Amino acid sequence: MRVLGIEGTAWCASAAIHDAETDDVFIESDAYEPDSGGIHPREAAEHMAETLPEVIDAALSYAEDTAGAGGIDAVAFSRGPGLGPCLRTVGTAARAVAGTLDVPLVGVNHMVAHLEIGRHRSGFEDPICLNASGANAHVLGYHDGRYRVLGETMDTGVGNAIDKFTRHVGWTHPGGPKVERAAADGEYVDLPYVVKGMDFSFSGIMSAAKDLYDEGVPVEDVCFSLQEHVFAMLTEVAERALSLTGNDQLVLGGGVGQNDRLREMLATMCAQRGVAFHAPEPRFLRDNAGMIAVLGARMLAAGDTVPISESAIDPNYRPDQVPVTWRGTTAS
Numbered sequence: 144m145r146v147l148g149i150e151g152t153a154w155c156a157s158a159a160i161h162d163a164e165t166d167d168v169f170i171e172s173d174a175y176e177p178d179s180g181g182i183h184p185r186e187a188a189e190h191m192a193e194t195l196p197e198v199i200d201a202a203l204s205y206a207e208d209t210a211g212a213g214g215i216d217a218v219a220f221s222r223g224p225g226l227g228p229c230l231r232t233v234g235t236a237a238r239a240v241a242g243t244l245d246v247p248l249v250g251v252n253h254m255v256a257h258l259e260i261g262r263h264r265s266g267f268e269d270p271i272c273l274n275a276s277g278a279n280a281h282v283l284g285y286h287d288g289r290y291r292v293l294g295e296t297m298d299t300g301v302g303n304a305i306d307k308f309t310r311h312v313g314w315t316h317p318g319g320p321k322v323e324r325a326a327a328d329g330e331y332v333d334l335p336y337v338v339k340g341m342d343f344s345f346s347g348i349m350s351a352a353k354d355l356y357d358e359g360v361p362v363e364d365v366c367f368s369l370q371e372h373v374f375a376m377l378t379e380v381a382e383r384a385l386s387l388t389g390n391d392q393l394v395l396g397g398g399v400g401q402n403d404r405l406r407e408m409l410a411t412m413c414a415q416r417g418v419a420f421h422a423p424e425p426r427f428l429r430d431n432a433g434m435i436a437v438l439g440a441r442m443l444a445a446g447d448t449v450p451i452s453e454s455a456i457d458p459n460y461r462p463d464q465v466p467v468t469w470r471g472t473t474a475s
């Protein structure tokens with residue numbers, strides 16, 4: 144079974160082919176990089192409209208070149224959450240390709256895909272997932288047919304919060320990698336640490352980080368402390384989720400998961416608890432169509448397809464809205 148995945152919820156126009164028999168994943172992506180400021184929804188949607196045809200063509204050419212393995216059995220696309228103008232472009236592209244190839248359409252929740260790619264790559268059966276991405280931050284666990292949100296941000300996504308700080312200091316988007324580089328030369332300064340039960344908040348810490356920078360504290364020190372605080376908050380809630388559920392497997396998802404220090408903190412916590420930890424390789428952590436194709440294949444195997452007439456996108460599509468049809472099936 145081979146599935147074409149299409150992703151484009153925010154900054155990354157991406158198409159992928161996943162072959163369920165060989166587990167090969169071909170991914171072609173084109174990133175939107177704003178000249179200044181953050182992601183502008185209209186510009187991002189224009190980027191999708193310009194580049195999706197090219198990345199889809201590349202994926203379909205790959206599928207054709209490896210045609211011995213058979214054609215495309217379905218088109219899976221990111222249905223949400225994400226920026227409305229981008230999602231509408233992705234949805235239109237997916238419907239057009241599915242209609243042209245006369246194959247079923249699979250509507251994938253982007254955040255569940257961030258989780259499922261970790262489950263798929265690790266082979267873990269029933270992990271807790273920390274999704275640390277740009278627009279989101281939450282801890283998920285499976286119970287009774289759904290991925291439940293065990294903890295989440297009370298304001299901005301973790302990556303977006305970091306990006307807001309870097310915009311303030313004049314660095315271009317995305318800010319996360321620049322903070323990681325600067326933090327290597329930094330020392331500890333105090334910042335707020337906000338965990339309330341199973342939830343976290345990033346807005347106060349970002350304002351405090353901006354204030355420190357404005358007061359003349361070296362940017363390297365602010366970056367170092369930003370990482371230490373924010374990642375400790377994520378690690379604390381992930382640990383509490385493991386403790387409360389008694390689960391002994393953790394997977395990491397989302398673009399902020401590319402950060403070495405976050406992975407180090409999570410790995411240390413898991414080692415201390417005797418918990419198995421898996422962070423997928425970077426190409427599967429940041430937004431990518433590979434994770435959409437992989438989950439799409441599982442959903443297809445479970446018969447979880449969507450008619451074109453009911454395939455509207457949903458910018459606020461929460462992971463706990465998704466009936467998990469594919470677990471417990473043979474392809475799960």
Ligand code: ATP
Pocket residue numbers: 152153154224225253275276277278279300301302303305306317318319320323397398399400401402403428429430
């Ligand atoms: P979502 O998946 O919630 O829709 P998104 O579309 O913004 O979020 P992702 O690719 O998951 O996309 O994450 C992008 C974020 O990851 C950006 O905020 C970026 O700054 C951050 N990021 C990328 N690399 C690093 C890094 N090395 N350290 C910290 N943050 C990083």
